Amino acid sequence: MEDWLFNQLYKMKKILLVLLSILFIFSCGNKTKKLENEYLGTGNLNKLYEKNIILPGDLVTKSSLRINIFPDNSGLTWKVNDNPFSIPPIITKDYNNITIKGRPKNIGEIYIDFSWTTYGTNISTGRKFQKRYILKVEE
Numbered sequence: 001m002e003d004w005l006f007n008q009l010y011k012m013k014k015i016l017l018v019l020l021s022i023l024f025i026f027s028c029g030n031k032t033k034k035l036e037n038e039y040l041g042t043g044n045l046n047k048l049y050e051k052n053i054i055l056p057g058d059l060v061t062k063s064s065l066r067i068n069i070f071p072d073n074s075g076l077t078w079k080v081n082d083n084p085f086s087i088p089p090i091i092t093k094d095y096n097n098i099t100i101k102g103r104p105k106n107i108g109e110i111y112i113d114f115s116w117t118t119y120g121t122n123i124s125t126g127r128k129f130q131k132r133y134i135l136k137v138e139e
Helices: 002-028
Strands: 032-034 038-044 049-054 066-070 076-082 093-102 108-117 128-138
Touching: 038 049, 049 128, 066 076, 076 108, 093 108
Parallel strands: 032 128, 038 128
Antiparallel strands: 049 093, 066 108, 076 093, 108 128
């Protein structure tokens, strides 16, 4: 009787170990999610352009947000907007809400590449995202 009981416990132990391993593998997987390119419309050469961009996903971490504008001398800059739910005198920034602003200096396409990570939860890790916005500049 004891041999049968130990044998059953050993089988259950193996099954439990396999199930926990599968759960661990699927819960810790975190690939970079590349979102589709998006056009920001058209801008005119040397005329003021301003566009507000809301990044999809959950809350963006401050340290992970990267924004690159190509070409470098495009005349555009970016800034993080203030959080509308901030209570003065402490004004916090909303890293999901970015403004692209400036006077485009080049005719053609300007590429604005974003990469960011969201905060994790008790159940899952933060997720990585990449997205490219394209601005067409005309004369």
